[in-house]
Amino acid sequence: MGVRAGIVVCITSFLLGSLFTHWIADSLTLWKSPVTDEHLWTAATYYSILAKGPPAALYFLAAVVATGGITILWSLRDGEAGNIMFDGGSIFLFGTTIAMYLYSVLPSVFATFNSLPAHQLKDPFPRSLRFATLELASNNLICSVALTGVLALQAGRSWAERSDADDEEFEESEAEGTRSRAKTPDPRTEKLHQRIESTD
Template sequence: MGDLSTAIVVIATSFLLGTLAMHWTADHLVLWQSPVTRPSLLSAHIYYSHTLVSMPEYFTIGQYAVGTLGGVMLLAKVLGGRESNWLFDGASLFLYGASGIVYLQKIVPSLRALPATSPQPAADPMDPKDNVLLPLRDLASSNAVLAVALVGVLILQSGQYYSERLERRERVEENEARLRRKRRKLERAQ
């Protein structure tokens, strides 16, 4: 069960990370490009309007289902009873839960705050009261936070896999050493 649940968590996390990677082009225009220009804001607005705001509902349900499946599997792994589960899976569950909270508290409201139509050009694209800049900047920064948290989940899961593999190898070596000692004792006794 452990390997299967780890695989499900890694697949779900990778899927969610992939959905975030799709938005890198729009996020780059808003967060990482300097200076932010009005055409880059309009391009990011058009991207988000066409991909996330007007996305069919079954895509959203699918994304929520994959996220929920990953969270449930992490919770099941935490409650699995092994000592390493508390360290690796507990930290993964924290990051995964924090990602869910950021998504629901920052991304969903920012998507709802985007204007339905492309806004008219303003004099200053960096106007702090701009009804396009603020939601786009919130979306881009939240996507960056989510990406870091989900990469953290992947690193923790791979660390747990490596730790368990090393532990199994040590157990095999201990058993082999025990068998060698028993053979030597038997050889001496004869």
């Protein structure tokens, strides 16, 4: 695996790990049945804490995302068929994740969960917050699947490059063997020449 592919894999893995931390909240709304008011309040409180977090965390995350996107685009510039196929798919999935976060996830977190009403866990959950909480969990799941696809495509690219390198080595060894056989004289041909020369 090259340096650029290694950077993409590391950054994608970091972003996946960041999304997996939301499992604390999302597991209560996606995988619990029935979804109770207590589950929804817990998830909403978690996202409220994130919305009030330090802006430096967002700047750091933006820098990591930008580095990953630039690295994939850099690989795509090579113009090789494998890069176009694997990195093109990676850019699509990576871009889909970024677009979903910029236009859906982050606006929802800051607009909806920045200030929650005073409540107890057993209080009825507001209907206006219910849809936003469930949608947020679904969007996080979609982003996780998309980033997993980026990892799969980069693994496929690495396998394809290794297979191409093995094929090239095999072809080079075959060509080298052919050249060495051509340079080595055949003993039977030499004997035939010697008989012809002795006859003359």
